[in-house]
Amino acid sequence: MDKHYDTLSQLARLYGLQTVYHEAGGQRRQASQQALLAALQALGAPVAGLSDVPGALRQGRLKKWQQCCEPVTVAWEDRFCYIELRLPAYHSSQRAQCRLELEQGDTREWTCDLALLPPVNAATLEGITYQIKHLPLPGKLPPGYHQCVISVPGLSCRTLLVSAPRHVYLPPGEAGKRVWGVFLPLYALRSEHSWAAGDFGDLEHLLHWTQSLGGGLVGTLPLLAAFLDQPFSPSPYSPASRLFWNEFFLNITAVPELKICPEARELLNAPDFQSEIAALRRAPLVDYRRGMAVKRRILELLAQCCARTPVREEALQSWVIKHPAVRDYARFRAAMEKQQATWQKWPERMRNGELQPGDYEPEAERYHTYVQWLAHEQLQALAGQANHRGPGLYLDLPLGVHRAGYDVWREGRAFARGAACGAPPDPLNTSGQNWEFPPLHPEGIREQGYRYYIASLRNHMRHAGILRLDHVMGLHRLFWIPAGMSARDGVYVKYRAEEFYAILALESHRMRTLLVGEDLGTVPAVVRTTMNRHKLYRMHILPFEIHRLPRRGPHLPPARSLAALNTHDMPPFAAYWQRENRRRRTGLSHFLYRKGWIKAPTASDREVLLGCLKHLAASRARVLLVNLEDLWLEKAPQNIPGTTTEYPNWRRKAAPDMEEFTRMPRVLKALRVINGLRKRKYHIPR
Template identity: 50%
Template sequence: MNTAIGPLHELARLYGVQTAYYNVLHQRRPASVNTLLSILKALGSSLERLEDIPSALRTRRKELWQHILEPVTVAWDGNLSSLSLRLPASVAEATLVCHLTMEDGECREQSYPARDLKTLETAELEGMKYEVKELRWKDMLPPGYHRLSVRIKGVTAETLVISAPSRFYHPPEGEAHRSWGVFAPLYALIRKRGWGSGDLSDLQALVSWIGDMGGNIVGTLPLLASFLDDNSDPSPYIPASRLLWNEFYLDIMSVPELENCPGARAFLASDSLQKEIEALRNTPRVDYYGIMIKKRQVLEELCRCLFATPSKRLDAFFRFIENNPTVEDYAGFRATRERHGASWQAWPQPLSEGIIEEGDYDESIKHYYLYTQWLMHQQMNSLLGTVQSSNVTLYLDLPLGIHPDGYDVWRERDSFVTGVTAGAPPDTVFTRGQNWGFPPLHPERIRHQGYRYFIAYLRHHLKSAGALRIDHVMGLHRLFCIPEGMSASEGTYVRYHPDELYAILSLESYRSRTVVVGEDLGTVPHYVRPMMKNHGVHRMYVMHYELASADTRKIIKPVPADSIASLNTHDMFPFAAVWDGTDIEQRAALGLINRATANREKRLWEERKRALVRLLQGKGFLDNTPASVEEALKACLAFLSASDAAVMLVNLEDLWLEARPQNIPSTTDDIYPNWRNKAGYRLDELCQIPRIIDTLRMVNQIRKRREPSR
């Protein structure tokens, strides 16, 4: 066993698998042999047992050295000044002919005698000598995705060259300085005549209201296509696809076909449907399945009306489908799923292999999914019109995860690693670690595909987002992977190629004029935030996280100027529960922490709260009398508003002192009803509540000052 550890660790390093990591307490945590073997096998190594390591190691070394070029190369600011080529020593006297095909089709050619190139490294592998040569391309490159091929002695290698600005897009000076806005899960927004959850018209109304209040940004959770069958997990962070929208958020009453569809109008007006909708409105939590059943019944009738008669609308529908082939492929997948079962992995071949033909599904069901994606496209465009007219930025969320039985994994299966799931190691908030239950992207295969899938789902979001949050930005660098059958504490990290991913994000952010925000909470390696800063990626500043690890002598650090500041996130208890300490009691009651840990956290929180009160009093945000929860909330919001933060975001639920969290990570439906809590007030009521209006006016007044209050 001991003699195999060294070669096993070397093999792991060649695959980008960490053999150990440091946890949030800076303690070293080595990966077990079983963990490494399982992850290496999942990444493609021919490993079954320890005895296979020498052979797998030779294969991997040979594989790496025989690639003349890396599959992807980054040219920051158009400068391709250093490109490494791995060449057999036998061709060291030959001439390299390089062809660069630009994104716009322009071609450039340069030739280099190999002997004139600088030698960076030499190696010998199984009797074959290799040299690493440095090629310096002479011209500056325009931004874009270019293809460089190198030919030497009849052998051709190719690399994707990503030429990108070294810093991500930022609005012109002053355009978004000291912005503020609100965050709210769209499903939680309710109105008097709604269906029991929010829709895109509600998001439009929220945007208009916040714009009228002086705010500049509205954020929400992912709005991506999801499975909403009975017993499906409604989490917005495991979508069926990152390439399409969720028809759950359609506003039925805004669909144009309703005007000329008597059947749909009659059904909507029926006593039976109105009673069912009223029942859905009155439930304390969002009933995704119940709402979707009723919405779908109406939408299917509207779809039939559209197809029944030739019209300009029908022509527009067909043009949309022709221009969006992914929508048609997705609709076929969803229709096939309804006939053959929820998991494509159990479908018969060739369906499970990604080959679907007419007859494998009900055509009317495919029409439904085509139609609803078209409607989502139209209603998203309507939302963007309101966003622009209100001078508000739409802040969307790009989830790290994907449903293992979803469209993306089915269609893009080579982009994912099977046999492991992504998660996070134990930290101060989630003491048992987290298993998120979805397959991670394969770090090498996505490179060989030219990051096609990554670029596609990124562009899907950037068409609509003025600001985009990258969920778990550390995933651009490395991802905690847990072999199937093991606990969250038994995983280790797999590395990606951050330069390449940052370059794509930078290029796409400029093309779409979108600000990029990295969610950098939890266990953050020391090199992540400096790289974010170097490239102009906004970070997050969350007061709850800062207080959870604060020293009472310096209770809170200054808020960084490049941050999006907030009191909490959707994965945390709201402010009122934290301030009163009821979050600790609820976590203990759910079994997430034991009684000893709960008592220790209570003591620490009381100490930190006293220190925070002293700080807020010293800055004039609190007087010297005991603070109520509402006074403490306003003081903390004032503190963040007066900070240097580029953007200050208010959790809408905090304004009415909500105590229920939207999500408690590491819990399931039988423990806590995640992603289902409705807002405590209807949206039209919120706009009329004096204390909420006063708080937002206070935030607006402080943020609009010329200089932050230090």
């Protein structure tokens, strides 16, 4: 091996880069020098070229050993816990003063004689010998985020202690419950009351209808804030923020101010305005720009009326005091509108996070504050009704956020702005995928105590009974594409998975939210092993589980899994069945017949669909999600990965409206059959 590449590989591994990975087909791929250098630069390593690598390696090793303790330490509730200390040998035999600041406010202090702790490792750098010692923590820690400060003469360090249960939250009696629910993107859910797309009111009606049939949850795509003008990015997986909601989905008729705001009612009832709403409602594709512009005209008037209503205005200001970040977000969005540019093009002071009066219009700031309050009210009310008869809302936490979004601007150190997330080449995407949003910086998020990640989780968990974690492999490693390079030149970057799982366990218990990890595609075995250890639910998508010998049928879903026929990135079942090869179709049909799920082997998509749903409904999978569009044999997908303008991704509305499909006999029959099978006691198949 080239000696330069060998030194570069050592530096890459020091920064958590994988110099070698295996593609979907099993082929071994080695990262190029250019890719490693670019990824190291994105991580902040002091390298402009190969000549800088030896010095950067020396500096990196020295920095690591000079770091007295890691910024984050996990303390599992069922294990002996300690803090790993790295100390110069002349410090490692002194007495350490330790102070533990508990999240609840209490403080514990003690002294430790470091000479009594045996070294577990050592190294000599620049003539100084360093030792690693494990400092034990006294007694059992309460769950929470605690700060521990360790001081020896001339040296002090601090670590965030994440004290968490070993397993994520599981509902009481989880082992004996098998729930089901329906899925449809909210933008696709249209009704006689909706405007350009479905809204939170439509979601509430869908939930009540599902519960009336025995279901326990309704799932949809991310509902997060989006850029729907300039820039224009309607993808739910590239939101403007993971901390705030999309006012596009507000139910205007449920806003209290509408009853006391004559200006808004006058506009709403105007013939031209009603004609515009009707045209938006009739359109087969969602027109986000027009729809948001129409809704904003009403919302701006309602925001003004709220200011003139003391009780409501007091409630709004009280909420803002409890959620101070909303004002910062509102000013960011208002500044974008006034500057008519993304934050990367703002003056330096504003780019660096400092906004002053005059950088934005107060009316725009008020609008964005007000709509976030309304979204909170409507989602909170919906979640409160949802969890009476099951998990309720199944929400989706996307992996990333738009690079021009609020989160990247405000939490800059948490992101690696010089790279994008993506996926390496595979048989379906031979050039790989570039998702165009910046990855979390593995050390930047640790240095801020995972503040941003925790806030993102809480924003979702306060409303979700079940939360899907997009691309759960990202807790372990992410495929980075350095700026200016193609996905073929990407590099995998490792993360501290144990710290993520500890945070997920702690937050899910606090919010009583069941977690589902999206583990589809090429996923290293360690990911599913770790998910199982911490009791995260897996995803079992039937087309991915067909055995190589179709006559044996598909693999059975695990008990701790969410089972479904497809995802938003896949064709609906009717399209899948049409495209599947004859051998697999015959094998699946005969399997369903042998199990008694269809009356006879058949090529009928309708009969095989119902047979597959019966198979999943009768399985031990504790959550079953039914794509409503499958029930009327829709063939058009909601999203085709790898396309942009070639296909109307995230825009296609459901063919029937809600008033129609909730009365369709075949839809009702299928869901009643599923409900009956879900309510039966599960019997282990022979």
